[in-house]
Amino acid sequence: MQPDLAAERNPGWPHGRLGLHLLSMRVGRSRVAAAAPYLQVAPLAAVLGVFLVFPIALIAVVSFWDYTEYALIPDFTFRNYWELFSSVVTYKTYLSTLRFAAITWAVTLVVGFTVAYFLAFHVRTLKWQMTLFLVCTIPFWTSNIIRMISWIPFLGRNGILNSTLIAMGVIREPLEFLLFSEFSTVLAYVHLYALFMVVPIFNSMMRIDRSLIEAAVDCGASGWRVVREVVLPLSKPGIAIGSIFVVTLVMGDFVTVRLMSGGQSTSVGLMMANQLAYLQYPAAAANAIVLLAVVLLIVAAMMRIVDIRKEL
Amino acid sequence: MADERTVELAAVTKRYETTIAVDNVSLRIPGGTYCCLLGPSGCGKTTTLRMIAGHETVSDGDILIGREIVNDLPPSRRRTAMMFQNYALFPHLSALDNVAFSLKMRGVGKTERRKRAYDLLQLVRMEAYADRLPSQLSGGQQQRVALARALVTEPNVLLLDEPLSALDPFLRVTMREELKRLQTKLGITFIHVTHSQEEALALSDMVVVMEGGRVQQYGPAREIFEAPRSPFVARFIGGHNVVTGRVVAQTDDVTVLHSEAGEFHVPGTAPVGAQVAFAIRTDKVRLTAGADPDVNLLRGRIANIEYHGATFQIRLEAEGVDDFIVTLPENRFDKGELRIGDAVAAFWAAKDARLLHAA
Numbered sequence: 001m002q003p004d005l006a007a008e009r010n011p012g013w014p015h016g017r018l019g020l021h022l023l024s025m026r027v028g029r030s031r032v033a034a035a036a037p038y039l040q041v042a043p044l045a046a047v048l049g050v051f052l053v054f055p056i057a058l059i060a061v062v063s064f065w066d067y068t069e070y071a072l073i074p075d076f077t078f079r080n081y082w083e084l085f086s087s088v089v090t091y092k093t094y095l096s097t098l099r100f101a102a103i104t105w106a107v108t109l110v111v112g113f114t115v116a117y118f119l120a121f122h123v124r125t126l127k128w129q130m131t132l133f134l135v136c137t138i139p140f141w142t143s144n145i146i147r148m149i150s151w152i153p154f155l156g157r158n159g160i161l162n163s164t165l166i167a168m169g170v171i172r173e174p175l176e177f178l179l180f181s182e183f184s185t186v187l188a189y190v191h192l193y194a195l196f197m198v199v200p201i202f203n204s205m206m207r208i209d210r211s212l213i214e215a216a217v218d219c220g221a222s223g224w225r226v227v228r229e230v231v232l233p234l235s236k237p238g239i240a241i242g243s244i245f246v247v248t249l250v251m252g253d254f255v256t257v258r259l260m261s262g263g264q265s266t267s268v269g270l271m272m273a274n275q276l277a278y279l280q281y282p283a284a285a286a287n288a289i290v291l292l293a294v295v296l297l298i299v300a301a302m303m304r305i306v307d308i309r310k311e312l
Numbered sequence: 313m314a315d316e317r318t319v320e321l322a323a324v325t326k327r328y329e330t331t332i333a334v335d336n337v338s339l340r341i342p343g344g345t346y347c348c349l350l351g352p353s354g355c356g357k358t359t360t361l362r363m364i365a366g367h368e369t370v371s372d373g374d375i376l377i378g379r380e381i382v383n384d385l386p387p388s389r390r391r392t393a394m395m396f397q398n399y400a401l402f403p404h405l406s407a408l409d410n411v412a413f414s415l416k417m418r419g420v421g422k423t424e425r426r427k428r429a430y431d432l433l434q435l436v437r438m439e440a441y442a443d444r445l446p447s448q449l450s451g452g453q454q455q456r457v458a459l460a461r462a463l464v465t466e467p468n469v470l471l472l473d474e475p476l477s478a479l480d481p482f483l484r485v486t487m488r489e490e491l492k493r494l495q496t497k498l499g500i501t502f503i504h505v506t507h508s509q510e511e512a513l514a515l516s517d518m519v520v521v522m523e524g525g526r527v528q529q530y531g532p533a534r535e536i537f538e539a540p541r542s543p544f545v546a547r548f549i550g551g552h553n554v555v556t557g558r559v560v561a562q563t564d565d566v567t568v569l570h571s572e573a574g575e576f577h578v579p580g581t582a583p584v585g586a587q588v589a590f591a592i593r594t595d596k597v598r599l600t601a602g603a604d605p606d607v608n609l610l611r612g613r614i615a616n617i618e619y620h621g622a623t624f625q626i627r628l629e630a631e632g633v634d635d636f637i638v639t640l641p642e643n644r645f646d647k648g649e650l651r652i653g654d655a656v657a658a659f660w661a662a663k664d665a666r667l668l669h670a671a
Contacts, residue, residue: 209398209400211396211397211398211400212400212402212403214367214394214396214400215394215396215400215401215402216402216413216417217367217386217387217388218365218367218387218388218393218394219388219413219414219417219461219465220387220388220414220417220418220465221388221413221417222417225417229402229413229416229417230402233404234403234404
């Protein structure tokens with residue numbers, strides 16, 4: 001292509017020697033312009049890279065290492081995965097963890113939805129909504145461990161609940177299932193994580209246009225059907241986000257199970273903690289990678305059911 | 313049949329803790345009427361509508377639909393349907409399911425309700441968009457769906473809360489026509505809340521002008537425009553100038569008023585010495601450079617000239633009146649050369665003025 005032709009086509013373009021010089025400057029500037037978006041995302045990418053991608057990559061690498069009682073041996077072996085998948089204990093533990101996750105999810109969903117519904121639709125003024133909402137967060141002002149341990153004197157064999165019930169003559173013998181049982185574990189989970197369900201559902205509900213409720217009533221919907229046909233479907237994104245919180249938290253937990261089940265139940269997290277205690281880092285790493293995969297699958301399944309992007 | 317569509321308010325009052333939103337309103341809207349509740353914001357028109365719909369409780373008085381007192385009936389048992397200001401379509405349901413919602417609540421089977429909803433979408437010419445979600449529809453389309461949803465239960469009375477206010481002016485005129493067409497076709501009572509006098513005049517068989525929770529005047533649109541009874545109605549309905557003065561003489565059927573603006577003869581009677589107001593339509597006034605009769609002559613200065621297409625609107629500043637508007641047809645405006653700042657006199661025939669009662 002002749003330079004004149006280019007000039008004709010695009011009279012704004014510089015030509016000749018000077019033009020060539022200007023052109024190179026322009027290219028230089030446009031290179032900076034092209035890099036700008038990458039520069040803008042660089043800080044966040046760096047943070048995520050250092051604190052998320054790198055540690056996970058490290059765990060993935062270590063999961064293929066070999067180990068003895070006293071040493072880690074850099075290697076590329078499937079031993080850890082093989083041992084993990086060939087043990088019945090693994091499946092039992094995963095099943096038990098999934099069960100805890102499912103029960104906790106169901107209970108927190110009911111509690112969270114009810115609390116959020118009450119706050120969003122039955123508390124009339126914004127002032128009271130915010131006040132009650134803050135009241136909900138009060139348990140979060142102390143640490144998880146304290147909140148769990150405080151159940152022990154309440155639920156124990158000679159705890160407040162049992163002695164009260166005996167004093168009232170409701171029961172003769174103390175109830176054994178109250179503490180160090182699946183019951184107490186689920187109770188602690190619900191206590192710890194219900195708020196993670198309340199917050200996103202409340203957020204979703206606050207976005208529901210109040211005239212929609214009136215419109216539904218105008219169309220002949222009863223109170224229950226308004227919830228079923230309008231509030232529930234429109235709260236779905238919040239329910240999905242809350243579910244992701246609760247399920248991932250329970251799936252990764254080990255302290256609650258250890259403290260509240262009294263050694264009667266186990267969880268994947270506890271299994272890993274034990275492996276770490278025996279310095280079996282590669283085995284724990286392999287376990288972590290499998291757990292990560294399982295949780296990602298669960299989250300992916302939830303995202304398929306509900307589109308949460310609208311909410312973000 | 314005609315009976316069931318009649319809406320009657322008997323001394324209806326709505327009190328909130330500190331304020332009275334609707335104050336002792338009595339009104340009878342005959343079946344099959346297109347009725348507009350017209351008034352500025354806060355005049356109680358929407359509250360009145362919501363009480364008729366059953367979304368607001370009545371503090372005092374009775375609401376009758378047909379022969380039944382409906383005060384304590386839930387909205388769905390009043391055989392009314394409401395169209396909300398922002399349409400309030402369910403965002404998670406398609407247009408068709410939105411329309412079918414009421415039928416679902418009434419336990420109509422799926423095939424049956426989908427068929428009837430589709431028929432209604434056809435009525436509002438939205439059948440092509442049956443599967444779209446509300447967010448995929450334009451404002452006008454959403455409104456048609458909302459209309460279909462309200463009509464699907466075959467209500468006796470349709471209540472519309474500022475249905476056209478969210479639309480652009482062009483669409484507003486189209487939808488206005490559509491509403492009128494549907495009302496004529498279905499023969500049910502429409503009660504339409506609006507703050508636009510233009511909308512009310514264009515649509516209604518019956519206009520109810522409200523202010524401060526009370527009905528100021530009601531009647532056929534033309535009657536309201538041609539014979540406003542109070543200064544408020546004359547000002548709100550537009551197209552009128554309101555002039556106040558003191559009655560100095562009373563002969564036969566003519567009241568002579570005196571004000572800073574001049575001496576005016578108005579048909580009608582009023583006690584001598586009283587302070588009264590009269591209205592004169594802006595299009596009945598003519599301008600002159602200086603005329604002989606000193607009666608019904610208002611001298612002032614041109615403060616503004618607006619071109620309105622077929623007419624010109626000229627605002628005069630004169631002693632003793634707030635604003636005095638003169639609407640001149642194009643051809644008359646062209647004859648005289650008028651400029652802002654010119655001293656002119658406005659005059660009109662005594663028979664065109666109308667005595668107003670204090671509100």
